[in-house]
Every structure is written in structure tokens, then in C-alpha cells.
Amino acid sequence: MMKRIGILGSTGSIGKQALEVIARHPAQFSAEVLTARSNYTVLIEQALRFRPSSVVITDESCREAVQSALAGTGIEVRSGSSCLGEVVSGDNVDMVLTAMVGFAGLMPTICAIKAGKQIALANKETLVVAGDLVTQLARENSVQILPVDSEHSAIFQCLAGERNADVEKIWITASGGPFRAFSADKLAKATHTDALKHPTWNMGAKITIDSATLMNKGLEAIEAKWLFGLEPDQIDVVVHPQSVVHSLVLFLDGSIKAQLGLPDMRLPIQYALSYPDRLPGSFPRFSFTEFPALTFESPDLLRFPNLTIAMEVMRKGGNLACIMNAANEVAVDAFLNDRTGFSGMTRIIEKTLEKATFIENAGLIDYIESDFEARSLALSFV
Ligand code: NAD
Ligand code: MG
Secondary structure, three states, rough: EEEEEEEEEOOOOHHHHHHHHHHHHHEEOOOOOOEEOOHHHHHHHHHHHOOOOOEEEHHHHHHHHHHOOOOOOOOOOEEHHHHHHHHOOOOOOOOOEEOOHHHHHHHHHHHHHHOEEEEOOOOOOOHHHHHHHHHHHHHHHHOOOEOOOHHHHHHHHOOOOOOOHHHHEEEEEEOOOOOOOOOHHHOOOOHHHHHHOOOOOOOOHHHHHHHHHOHHHHHHHHHHHHOOOHHHHHHEEEOOOOEEEEEEEOOOOOEEEEEEEOOOOOHHHHHHHOOOOOOOOOOOOOOEEEEEEEOOOOOOOOHHHHHHHHHHHHHHHHHHHHHHHHHHHHHHHHHHHOOOOOOHHHHHHHHHHHHOOOOOOOHHHHHHHHHHHHHHHHHOOO
């Protein structure tokens, strides 16, 4: 049966690779909704090729350009962030791929879940900010949240046919990022140009910086807690520079399952879109002889304190992950714009966590307010 996909953030790294997957399987998938923030040139190209029923450009100043390029095609053009949730909740959409960056992905994802759409989740910040609320809404609406993040796709695949109660712990693998071998001194001088050279994955700017600070692994630990219903003590991170073992699960009897493959996001994207089926893929195959050694080491928490911060935040709960996420978004943006250095990002996050209002049992409004408060605080610390 044809699955009609709405893509939130179709012009980004995940969005583009998802469209490649859709193009390779025209009998299985169609792209019904495409959305972007401001990259209207790519959005127009995608719309002319994939013929969705609607496109959204959230930056209002780009609407005119999209409207005139798509005139006469019958494709509905909308603008502004407020319509994102509505366009992916229509009857013409079966599944929503959340591939926007940051907190901005939360509201449209909630709308899609309330409308009963299956979710292929790339936007990990949604679960970091409001994992309790989002997973509860998903249960209430019989919506399955299928992981796109490669580590979570790996764990999901390892858990197939298993009982969650039989899981002792999981390891999320980390490439270690571009600064794995940097000394503390060298790290202090690292620039965003250095950080954007990721050794194994080619991704959007925000997640690439998060990978360089290891905050990405902290976000992924929190994402895993909510996706798989785990306790913080059951979640560990191991550095594996080859990025071939995508994550592992240890079961109560001592048996370990791992999922392996070449680092290629099209694989987890395709699995989330096609689940529970597996579709043929002509992606390059892994060769054991080309990778005679797969290595593992502990993350260095002294050089990469953001991972420790995130693990603590996960343990303490409440709205702390929401606060941390907002501060991190501000810090990464500041780093990308030369307004803070590498360790400045950690300072901004720590100070914001210290000052922002703690809420033990937060609801949606609390999360929105916490995000706002934390962003203002973080900006004042840049
Ligand atoms: P990206 O920056 O390449 O693309 C982001 C997309 O979202 C673009 O289409 C952009 O126009 C849109 N967008 C961004 N901010 C927006 C806003 N405020 N309002 C409306 N649209 C907005 O990002 P990416 O690397 O594709 O990552 C997307 C998400 O997937 C992130 O949450 C990231 O953590 C996660 N993820 C990415 C990868 C990867 O390989 N890139 C892997 C795992 C998880
Ligand atoms: Mg990942």
C-alpha cells in the first residue's frame, strides 16, 4: 500500500535523503507535503519533481518566490510556522517525517500525533524537550514513533521480537566527532570550521556541532529513554570511531545484539518509512575486510563535559532537558556565528541550568515558557 509522507524540513540533510529514498520506491511512497524555513530554491526544485499537494515555506518573505514558481501546478503554497501542524495533519498524509531542527519541531509533531499520523522521528529535540508528553500523546492516539536517528534505529532493530523487560542496558555508539583526539588546549581554540568537518557523517550544521561537543550523545540518551521506556541507569555511551556498529542492547542473560552497517542515513530513514517491511536497498554494502578492526573506548568526560551535563539532566528529570536544549540551541548558534568559543558553549548551558525555573511536573505550556525563559537567559550569557 502506498504511504503518503509529509516531510517537515525537506530541504535539510535528512529531508533530502528521505526524498532520495522516496524516489527509489515510487510504488511504496509519495511525498505529499514538503516544508522548509527559507531555502526556497531547493523547495521549488523538490516540489516540481515530487509534485506534493502542499508546500510550506515558514519564512514569509520567501512566499512570493515559491508562489510564482509553482503557479499553475496545482500545488498549494502556504507560509508561516503556524500552518506546519495543520498541513501534516490532513487526510492526504499517512506518515510524518520530522526533520526540522530544534524546539521548532515540537508543535507540528504534536499536531501530527493528535491527528493520528505515524511519526518517523529525526527531530530528537522533540523528545528531549517533552518526551513524557509526546510519548503519552502517541500512546493515547495509537501512534507509533519510529526512530530515524541511526543509533535509535539500531536499538529498535535489536529489540525486534524481544520483550522490553528483558533488556539490561543499551549502549549508544558515538563516532567521537572531529575533536576526539584533540588535546584540551587544542580544543579550546577549535573553530566552527574545524567542527563542521565530521569524520564519518555528513549532516546539518546544528547536529554537527552537537556531535563535536558530544551534546548529541546526551540528547540521544534522553531520546532513547523516552523511545524505549528505559531508566537512565540502563543507558550508556561508547565511542566507536568507525561508525559501523550503530548501537547495542545487552539482555538479562548476558547476550548482546548489535546492528551494523555503513554510516548512511538513508538506511535508517528507509527502515522508518517502510516499517514493518524491509525494502530492497542498493546502498553500498559493508565489507569486513575493509574494516578489519572495529574499536571501542569510553568517552572523555573531562574534555566533553556536555555529555555529563545531559546525563545529569536526564537523571533529574522535570523540565531540565527542555532548559538544557534551549540553552544548547542558543550556544550552538553563538558558536556558529563566532560569538562564543568551544568551551563557551558549556558555560552558557551550565549558567542557564543554574538560573532557569525548575518545574517538576511540566505540561505543554510549561515547556513553551521554559524554552522561552532559557533562551533569554542563555542569550544574556553569550
Ligand atoms: P538541516 O539543518 O540540514 O535541515 C533542517 C530542515 O528543517 C531544513 O529543511 C530547514 O529549512 C528546516 N528548518 C530548520 N529550522 C526550522 C524552523 N525553525 N522552522 C521551519 N523549518 C525549519 O538539519 P538535519 O541535519 O537534516 O537535521 C534535522 C533533524 O534530524 C535534527 O533534529 C537532527 O538532530 C536530526 N538528525 C539528523 C541527522 C543527520 O544525519 N543529518 C541524523 C540523526 C538525526
Ligand atoms: Mg544519531
